[in-house]
Amino acid sequence: MKNEINLPSGIYLYDETEDKIDIKKIKDFIKENFKRFKFHYINLKEKVIQTKGLLFDFIETQKAFEKIRISTANDCEIILTEKLFATLEQDRRPHIRASIYSFPSVISLSGIVEGPAKPKEFYIYKQKYMALGLWDLKESQVKKKFKEHFIDYGDKRIEEVLKGYISQAIFFYMTGEPFCRSKCCRLFNAHWQKDLIYSQIKIAQFCKKHQKILKKLEN
Numbered sequence: 618m619k620n621e622i623n624l625p626s627g628i629y630l631y632d633e634t635e636d637k638i639d640i641k642k643i644k645d646f647i648k649e650n651f652k653r654f655k656f657h658y659i660n661l662k663e664k665v666i667q668t669k670g671l672l673f674d675f676i677e678t679q680k681a682f683e684k685i686r687i688s689t690a691n692d693c694e695i696i697l698t699e700k701l702f703a704t705l706e707q708d709r710r711p712h713i714r715a716s717i718y719s720f721p722s723v724i725s726l727s728g729i730v731e732g733p734a735k736p737k738e739f740y741i742y743k744q745k746y747m748a749l750g751l752w753d754l755k756e757s758q759v760k761k762k763f764k765e766h767f768i769d770y771g772d773k774r775i776e777e778v779l780k781g782y783i784s785q786a787i788f789f790y791m792t793g794e795p796f797c798r799s800k801c802c803r804l805f806n807a808h809w810q811k812d813l814i815y816s817q818i819k820i821a822q823f824c825k826k827h828q829k830i831l832k833k834l835e836n
């Protein structure tokens with residue numbers, strides 16, 4: 618563990634989603650793994666995440682966030698949204714994001730569905746049916762076929778996946794590094810849905826190195 622670890626006073630989850638998640642599952646998870654920090658849940662009535670087209674607008678989001686903010690700069694602040702957004706990456710093309718780790722961090726439920734890539738076969742089916750004008754008719758059937766291979770809207774596994782993204786936001790706050798190279802860790806940066814499901818649902822824990830850091834934090 619690096620020496621410079623920045624301990625937050627508390628963890629604040631601001632939720633602007635309408636289909637609220639099962640917050641108890643998240644609370645229990647934080648209590649178990651990040652014992653040291655007090656967890657606060659804020660149910661937002663207004664939306665704070667701002668976009669320009671599909672692009673995430675950090676400045677306008679921060680302005681809107683300031684108005685509703687009850688935490689301070691010493692807290693780890695996370696906003697949960699349903700809004701879909703992208704950021705411009707080095708190739709100058711927009712990439713849909715499941716999360717942005719910053720101050721505050723943002724996690725998008727639709728970004729979790731649309732960001733990490735689905736199996737290649739899914740896109741082949743989709744392309745084929747789109748070309749035939751049958752996608753509207755076939756979408757649910759194709760999604761059912763690949764159900765085990767990606768997270769969909771309204772997915773019952775969403776809280777399990779969120780545990781990973783929230784952990785990444787907390788690690789980002791503490792160390793500046795949200796990710797882990799190990800696929801067997803909640804901090805794995807999944808570019809594919811199948812990896813996301815593997816790390817967060819099949820493995821569903823931290824790697825040895827990160828478990829050790831969490832253990833140290835307890836003292």
Ligand SMILES: [Zn+2]
Binds near residue numbers: 826
């Ligand atoms: Zn790890």
